[in-house]
Amino acid sequence: MKKVNENDKRKVLAASLGQDFMRKYMLSNSLTPKIITPTRQSGVAVLLGSRPECGMERKAEAPAKGVAVAPDWLRILIDETLEKQQPLWEEPRDYFRGSEVGDSCLRSLCLSAMGHRMPIEARLRRIFNTGNSIEASNMAIFAAADIIRDTAQAEVLYEKPPIKGHVDAILCRPQDDARILCEIKSINENSFKRSPKEHGPILAGQSPLLKTHYRYILQFNTYVCAPNLGLSEGFILFESKDKQNQKFYWLLKDEELLEKTLARLRLAAPYILSDPMRVPPVSLEPDKDSTHKNCNRRYLCTRIPDEGATYDEVRAIDKQVRG
Numbered sequence: 001m002k003k004v005n006e007n008d009k010r011k012v013l014a015a016s017l018g019q020d021f022m023r024k025y026m027l028s029n030s031l032t033p034k035i036i037t038p039t040r041q042s043g044v045a046v047l048l049g050s051r052p053e054c055g056m057e058r059k060a061e062a063p064a065k066g067v068a069v070a071p072d073w074l075r076i077l078i079d080e081t082l083e084k085q086q087p088l089w090e091e092p093r094d095y096f097r098g099s100e101v102g103d104s105c106l107r108s109l110c111l112s113a114m115g116h117r118m119p120i121e122a123r124l125r126r127i128f129n130t131g132n133s134i135e136a137s138n139m140a141i142f143a144a145a146d147i148i149r150d151t152a153q154a155e156v157l158y159e160k161p162p163i164k165g166h167v168d169a170i171l172c173r174p175q176d177d178a179r180i181l182c183e184i185k186s187i188n189e190n191s192f193k194r195s196p197k198e199h200g201p202i203l204a205g206q207s208p209l210l211k212t213h214y215r216y217i218l219q220f221n222t223y224v225c226a227p228n229l230g231l232s233e234g235f236i237l238f239e240s241k242d243k244q245n246q247k248f249y250w251l252l253k254d255e256e257l258l259e260k261t262l263a264r265l266r267l268a269a270p271y272i273l274s275d276p277m278r279v280p281p282v283s284l285e286p287d288k289d290s291t292h293k294n295c296n297r298r299y300l301c302t303r304i305p306d307e308g309a310t311y312d313e314v315r316a317i318d319k320q321v322r323g
């Protein structure tokens, strides 16, 4: 018999009461998702490797009467405002995110689908916000030039394996009315200088970006090949965050590269579609030496048995570490 877990209960409640009511219900009851406040002195900040520098460990405290306010109060307030209220776990998904198809670890992909999240430290949040502004600024220019033909953020859908994503935009080339995929990536000036030369339309798998920005190419190719979008070409736009220089990489869809990407995800799909969801065994794909060192799920992954674990088991392990 199918096990009824908390998520199933929520879905039944949501269906019977309506989403609006359910949202309010969750906000005011114990079903509210676990939210943490990863202040710079919290255990989560330590897990993230974002321990504050010496002398910054303490939260701003109310000074005694007549004592000058420590000048760091505003810096601490800004960082803590950016870092707080980040969920440790989100609702599990029965699909992979398009932006994650280039994740070089299937275990990591499955943990992400389970809803595992690593809170982001303030500095990274500022970097992401800047990236969002750069994307918005370019989108405004495309709109002013009247070359956005399809609704921006068109949805990418695959069934087997299940993948969902949102493109940045689909543009219309004025010269021939061709519909082209647009993906915008903001990068720092050093990476921008080191990135390959711009190039004209070539197969995605033949782009030099495959070596330097593997994840971007896999994401782009998965989007441009999406059966529901009917595209065949497009570009990745790099814009440097410091000097706003731009490079355009024009790309054609590459079915061979897509098949390799999908074949890998098909290995992991049964684990996120099973009931209960599972983390795959480490043996599912060959060891990738350097990936583990930089993986921010490592603290959790190393505590999960090599043969894998169910959703509830993984949550219990994580609870012991992060609370």
Ligand code: SF4
Pocket: 105, 106, 107, 108, 282, 291, 292, 295, 296, 297, 298, 301, 302
């Ligand atoms: S620690 Fe290694 S195996 Fe585990 S999720 Fe990270 S990259 Fe994957």
